Amino acid sequence: MTPRPSPGGRPALPRPDDRRRTFPQLAPRDARDGRFAATWWGNAWVDALEDTALDPARLARGQAYARRGHVDAITVTPGRVVAYVHGTRPRPYRSEIRLRTLGDDDWERFLDKAAARPDHIAALLDKDVPHALEAVTGLLPAPGDLIPDCSCPDDGFPCKHAAALCYQAARLLDEDPFVLFLMRGRGEQEILAALTRRNAARSAAEAGAAAPALATVLARSVLAPTAEDTVPRPLPPLPAPLPAPAQPGRPPVHPPDPDAPDPLALDLLASEAAARAHAFLITGHDPVAALTPWQDAVRLAAAHPGSGLTASTRALYRDLAYALDRTPTELARAVAAWRQGGLAGLTVLEEPWDPPAGPFDRARPALLAADHPAFRPWRNRLSTRSLQLRYGRDGLWYGYESDADREDWWPRGTPDTDPVGALTDLLGR
Structure with missing residues (x-):
């Protein structure tokens, strides 16, 4: 069978039978x-x-x-x-x-x-x-x-x-x-x-939220002369600045083209620029400067929505992970922690510690009083067979979940100052 030509004039490789x-x-x-x-x-x-x-x-x-x-x-x-x-x-x-x-x-x-x-x-x-x-x-x-x-x-x-x-x-x-x-x-x-289609649909739904209306001033109300004008009129006040967005924007999808740069590379560059610009806008400082290479790799992968689904993004996970002597699963787990709580969330994932007496000691009685099951304590962690709460150095409780008795914990839910609130959010997902 002669391969049919691609739109660019090059012969396309025969499509393999995915079901054999x-x-x-x-x-x-x-x-x-x-x-x-x-x-x-x-x-x-x-x-x-x-x-x-x-x-x-x-x-x-x-x-x-x-x-x-x-x-x-x-x-x-x-x-x-x-x-x-x-x-x-x-x-x-x-x-x-x-x-x-x-x-x-x-x-x-x-x-x-x-x-x-x-x-x-x-x-x-x-x-x-x-x-x-x-x-x-x-x-x-x-x-x-x-x-x-x-x-x-x-x-x-x-x-x-x-x-x-x-x-x-x-x-x-x-x-x-x-x-x-x-x-x-x-x-x-x-x-x-x-899976890619489902992820794209979810991303489109998130990106489809209406942007706030931009306040404007009509040019003719400022510049059009009148008979009474003998001196320049004062300019009206500038509109109030728009509120900062809750999160960085996502770049447009770049279709693949054999004569164009790799679309994934373009997407990553745009996502990276958007994330850093957003951080400058909100905090006034660069969040990347103090990160280790591993932390920066996690941040980079976390900035790309849906990483790991397609062949290109799987290659991204593989290359980032192996360059730092990690596995793709370790990188994916770290990305989930970063998306849960940023650098603090990644620290909670990787660094168990011994919290001082206080909120951690009061957590178990609070959970029992709320009719939640008994949790086993270990350092800064409270665990059941499939649920876990980790107390961070930032004073927040981070939810984790695993298949029963597998000790394969993955970050889930939204961090909360209250362990009952963190567990309630985890159970509601």
Whole structure:
């Protein structure tokens, strides 16, 4: 097929099929502990098959086949995982695992949930699946959801060839959870594009607020001469200055052009200029001067709305993070803290401390009196299984949230001088 020309006259590359991925044959692997998956979702995939297997002996032989690398290249399409598996005969068998794809309503719930929290987006980009997202639509298969099939004469459920394919598929899920999403019906680029659209819609809604009316003076009321004019008339007073905006403006969208600068770079430069100009207007000083390189990288990423959603912004997160020996997830978490409370919020994220007696000691009784659950204290932090309040050196309480018992805390909510107020805001989101 000849590539069709692009608008600029250059041939465009053929568009890959986002709903079909083929993975090369995986190398043999010695799973000494008998487990083929390292992630919770990879193990859940294996458990779904093992919990309904009728013959443990066939599973054991399937594990042995997988460990020895008997599974050829694996092709994943919505609802189906297919590969040729080598057995005792010269010709390999065609094995497959089928599962139900999610409906449009399920995907809408999933995308809405993912787009609502930057930590969920960051986790997906870092090849992690938050438990909260899985719970929305039941992404992972339950016992009985995986249907094995094979061209071999064995009618076991599953046969050893299909079992081997299932174990190797778990390794693919470990490396890239978007393989799981493809199995359930949506490709990676399709999901990222949907998240980008949701983020753009939210940004447009925020930018669409009406600007305050500009006070004016008619020129003719000042300059038009009259018969009585013998001396210049005094000029009317200038209108009162407009109030400072609550936040910096956002730059216009620059469409990509092969002969123009990178649109992301232009966007970042404009956002940077707007943020610093706004700070000068409000405070009279440059907020960047005293920042460390890490703090400045966090500030830069936080100034770009929706960072991390597209390929270009993912590259931004990756490059900023790796340049400072951090991970993209660490950068995304720090960005969430910066958006929550600026430099003070980032300090609360990264620096536990021992507050003096006073407001911190009174927080737990206040929370209990407001019928909130008991919080465990540690230094400047009060925690339950999934909620946390951190007391900052600025006297504010900062809300954090995690999936239950994971110790994966992400900044959430608006800081408050009252711990009950901070927790109420956190619970209301």
